[in-house]
Amino acid sequence: MTADNNEGLLAPFRVLDLTDELGFLCGKILGDLGADAIKIERPGGDPARRIGPFFKNKSDPQKSLYWFGFNNNKRGVTLNLQSAKGRALFLRLAAKADFVIESFAPGFLDKLKIGRAALKKINPRLVLVSITPFGQHGPYSKFRASDIEIMALSGCMSLTGDPGRPPLRVTFPQSYSWTGSYAAMGSLIAHYHRQQTGRGQHVDVSAQATMLWAFSHAHTFWDLNRHVEKRAGSFMTGRSITGAKMRVFWPCKDGYLNFIIYGGEAGRRTNQALVDWMDGKGMAPDFLKQKDWTRFDIAKVTQEEIDRMEEPIARFFTGVTKAEFFKEVVKREMLGYPVASVKEIFEDPQHAARDFWQELNHPELKCSITYPGAFARFTNGACVLRRRAPLIGEHNEEVYCGELGMTKTELKKLKQDGVV
Amino acid sequence: MKALEGIKVVEFAAFAAGPVVGKHLADHGATVVHIESKVRPDGFRTHYPPYKDNIHGLNRSGLFALCNNDKLDVTLNLKKAPVATALAKKIVVWADVVIENFSPGTMARLGLAYEELRQVKPDLIMLSSSNLGQSGPHAHHAGFGSQLSSLAGFTNLTGYPDGAPQILYGPYIDYIAVAYGAVAILAALDYRKRTGKGNHIDTAQYETGLQYLAPILLDYKINGRVAARNANRDPDAAPHGAYPCKGDDRWCAISVSSDDEWKKLRRAMGNPRWSTDKKFATHKARKANEDELDRKIGEWTRGLTPAGVMKKLQKAGVKAGVVNRMCDVYDDPQLKQRPQWVELKHPEIGNMHYQRPPFLLDQTPPGPSKRDPLLGEHNEYFFRELLGLSQMEYERLVKEGVID
Numbered sequence: 001m002t003a004d005n006n007e008g009l010l011a012p013f014r015v016l017d018l019t020d021e022l023g024f025l026c027g028k029i030l031g032d033l034g035a036d037a038i039k040i041e042r043p044g045g046d047p048a049r050r051i052g053p054f055f056k057n058k059s060d061p062q063k064s065l066y067w068f069g070f071n072n073n074k075r076g077v078t079l080n081l082q083s084a085k086g087r088a089l090f091l092r093l094a095a096k097a098d099f100v101i102e103s104f105a106p107g108f109l110d111k112l113k114i115g116r117a118a119l120k121k122i123n124p125r126l127v128l129v130s131i132t133p134f135g136q137h138g139p140y141s142k143f144r145a146s147d148i149e150i151m152a153l154s155g156c157m158s159l160t161g162d163p164g165r166p167p168l169r170v171t172f173p174q175s176y177s178w179t180g181s182y183a184a185m186g187s188l189i190a191h192y193h194r195q196q197t198g199r200g201q202h203v204d205v206s207a208q209a210t211m212l213w214a215f216s217h218a219h220t221f222w223d224l225n226r227h228v229e230k231r232a233g234s235f236m237t238g239r240s241i242t243g244a245k246m247r248v249f250w251p252c253k254d255g256y257l258n259f260i261i262y263g264g265e266a267g268r269r270t271n272q273a274l275v276d277w278m279d280g281k282g283m284a285p286d287f288l289k290q291k292d293w294t295r296f297d298i299a300k301v302t303q304e305e306i307d308r309m310e311e312p313i314a315r316f317f318t319g320v321t322k323a324e325f326f327k328e329v330v331k332r333e334m335l336g337y338p339v340a341s342v343k344e345i346f347e348d349p350q351h352a353a354r355d356f357w358q359e360l361n362h363p364e365l366k367c368s369i370t371y372p373g374a375f376a377r378f379t380n381g382a383c384v385l386r387r388r389a390p391l392i393g394e395h396n397e398e399v400y401c402g403e404l405g406m407t408k409t410e411l412k413k414l415k416q417d418g419v420v
Numbered sequence: 421m422k423a424l425e426g427i428k429v430v431e432f433a434a435f436a437a438g439p440v441v442g443k444h445l446a447d448h449g450a451t452v453v454h455i456e457s458k459v460r461p462d463g464f465r466t467h468y469p470p471y472k473d474n475i476h477g478l479n480r481s482g483l484f485a486l487c488n489n490d491k492l493d494v495t496l497n498l499k500k501a502p503v504a505t506a507l508a509k510k511i512v513v514w515a516d517v518v519i520e521n522f523s524p525g526t527m528a529r530l531g532l533a534y535e536e537l538r539q540v541k542p543d544l545i546m547l548s549s550s551n552l553g554q555s556g557p558h559a560h561h562a563g564f565g566s567q568l569s570s571l572a573g574f575t576n577l578t579g580y581p582d583g584a585p586q587i588l589y590g591p592y593i594d595y596i597a598v599a600y601g602a603v604a605i606l607a608a609l610d611y612r613k614r615t616g617k618g619n620h621i622d623t624a625q626y627e628t629g630l631q632y633l634a635p636i637l638l639d640y641k642i643n644g645r646v647a648a649r650n651a652n653r654d655p656d657a658a659p660h661g662a663y664p665c666k667g668d669d670r671w672c673a674i675s676v677s678s679d680d681e682w683k684k685l686r687r688a689m690g691n692p693r694w695s696t697d698k699k700f701a702t703h704k705a706r707k708a709n710e711d712e713l714d715r716k717i718g719e720w721t722r723g724l725t726p727a728g729v730m731k732k733l734q735k736a737g738v739k740a741g742v743v744n745r746m747c748d749v750y751d752d753p754q755l756k757q758r759p760q761w762v763e764l765k766h767p768e769i770g771n772m773h774y775q776r777p778p779f780l781l782d783q784t785p786p787g788p789s790k791r792d793p794l795l796g797e798h799n800e801y802f803f804r805e806l807l808g809l810s811q812m813e814y815e816r817l818v819k820e821g822v823i824d
Contacts, residue, residue: 235587
């Protein structure tokens with residue numbers, strides 16, 4: 001990337017981010033693209049600063065790694081929306097902003113008279129993005145939900161876990177990130193339209209609806225054939241019209257591998273390559289060696305055939321390490337990957353070669369921290385990590401004095417009054 | 421009016437990661453052309469159930485339908501170089517945006533690398549979405565999202581602590597890359613409007629997935645902790661899980677993240693004696709006795725329907741949600757009210773629930789408004805009307821099997 005390309009793609013635009021953890025990633029993504037995202041927290045700091053893990057395991061609102069991870073590329077101010085002065089300040093900021101992102105319960109901002117109607121009056125170009133578990137209207141709109149209820153009501157949990165045991169979510173919350181990133185897409189669609197027409201609008205994001213995409217097409221089995229896809233543990237269903245299920249996770253020497261007997265061109269190539277690899281170690285039975293993979297049809301395969309094939313493969317994999325498997329699948333152009341932990345993700349040479357990891361300096365912690373870097377590479381315009389997540393009220397002076405023209409004495413007074 | 425009217429998009433793409441980016445743009449009014457060929461149709465058409473009535477057919481795929489509504493579909497056999505290459509370039513000149521998700525290197529082999537295309541369309545925006553990225557030692561390794569979700573750490577975080585990892589249904593990580601891919605295109609469109617410059621965007625599905633795991637990646641780097649799967653447990657809440665309800669394999673999720681919520685849950689359960697025990701009095705105590713707590717809550721939920729539990733608890737101010745099954749989502753009162761699906765008639769599938777975006781724009785309501793196209797359905801319309809080929813040219817290309 002050349003120096004004159006270093007400006008972010010969305011550099012001219014400002015985002016006011018009033019979200020809780022459900023929406024953090026939306027503002028961060030716009031910030032990654034160079035927009036000036038300002039996180040607005042309540043005085044004393046956002047409650048999400050109490051979400052762990054913490055820097056050196058020290059529970060401290062200024063040291064939440066959850067906060068660090070999802071709020072970098074934002075500046076931060078504090079503001080009390082419950083006070084009239086706070087609301088007046090918010091409207092002054094919103095008058096010049098391009099996006100306001102919020103995740104309060106539906107109706108909350110309206111009640112404070114700083115909702116859609118008020119914002120439209122002072123800034124008709126504004127894109128207002130509301131991110132909630134279920135959307136702004138409808139029978140569940142007032143329901144409260146955290147990650148697990150969102151995963152439940154979207155149907156995701158019904159597809160995850162062993163039959164006979166409770167349905168599962170992913171242990172590290174997923175729905176917040178999904179919702180934040182899809183909210184960014186919605187924000188930019190409204191932005192495109194605003195740039196064409198001069199008119200802003202309200203984007204109503206539902207976490208429940210977002211998670212329907214995470215597990216994509218499972219519901220179409222019901223739509224087309226009145227068949228209900230269910231949780232099947234470590235097995236994949238829905239690939240064969242006979243109802244055969246394929247093993248996905250295989251114990252190996254030091255953990256698990258993800259390998260699936262697939263059809264299609266890539267699947268046939270993979271199956272042949274695996275048999276060759278097994279044969280090289282004298283572990284491929286004759287019936288596998290003799291199989292004509294070009295005629296193998298995954299959509300019509302029966303459970304019996306699958307079981308017969310999987311038995312020698314399982315035996316073979318128990319003697320293979322994750323690293324060895326990864327090396328071989330890349331070399332032999334096979335489908336499949338090891339089940340990686342965060343540790344192994346850091347060890348993957350692909351990331352180092354692509355300069356994926358990025359260091360951000362944390363002067364108050366006297367160190368720099370390694371972050372997952374840009375979500376995309378652009379040939380023109382930068383998408384990079386520019387700044388670590390803000391400390392509580394870190395940019396109050398910069399924003400309120402530097403940009404709204406307040407004096408330091410006025411800011412001090414606001415602090416005393418509990419406005420900032 | 422829809423938000424993205426006027427934007428022209430061409431997809432050299434198949435399966436989910438590329439086409440669903442195009443679907444979101446099409447839902448908002450962009451003109452999107454999905455390029456396939458008869459010799460090589462989209463993989464969802466050929467080997468990825470469900471098919472209507474379990475009968476395989478190129479125009480019977482539920483998954484293709486879900487990912488391709490509101491698009492035009494043409495069949496262009498890119499292997500027929502140089503005529504097909506020239507025609508593909510002509511389509512690129514027509515378009516604002518190219519989306520491709522072939523394995524890295526394929527577009528170059530077809531004579532359609534970004535550098536080539538930029539010669540004919542200097543301000544082109546092209547999204548290349550791949551498994552592991554366009555560069556690096558593993559760039560050429562192709563794969564599916566259902567397995568990349570393991571390399572990127574997700575399945576290791578899914579399952580019971582005593583058991584194997586659990587699958588995340590479908591190509592989970594593909595749809596993460598979809599969100600980022602669409603975001604990248606929209607940002608590039610804005611940038612082009614202001615600077616006149618196009619863009620080649622390289623998204624690795626792997627890297628987009630890792631965005632979702634930032635805190636636990638930091639946790640390993642700083643604290644050396646390797647995050648592990650722990651079923652439905654959460655360090656900041658107890659109870660926190662799915663609890664059995666009345667009915668066959670029916671469940672309701674409940675979570676309590678403060679003493680105040682615990683008080684409300686107890687009241688909603690009728691303050692049973694066990695719940696007043698000191699071993700459940702504080703968050704710390706509830707965490708220490710979580711197995712027993714889960715059993716007790718389960719004994720209470722077992723007598724109620726999942727919807728009954730949810731309504732009762734939500735009314736009491738406690739977070740709760742039915743574990744919807746795949747047969748429940750179309751009738752879920754909230755999704756139905758939004759409405760989350762548009763039912764459209766498809767000539768071979770019949771009535772199909774086409775999925776709306778998870779965000780609704782109040783001034784420019786999104787589609788779907790047209791069913792997914794049949795294979796090659798818009799050949800004549802697209803090549804003749806939109807691209808402006810003469811009837812003679814068109815017929816010649818069909819005869820040569822370039823348009824197949």
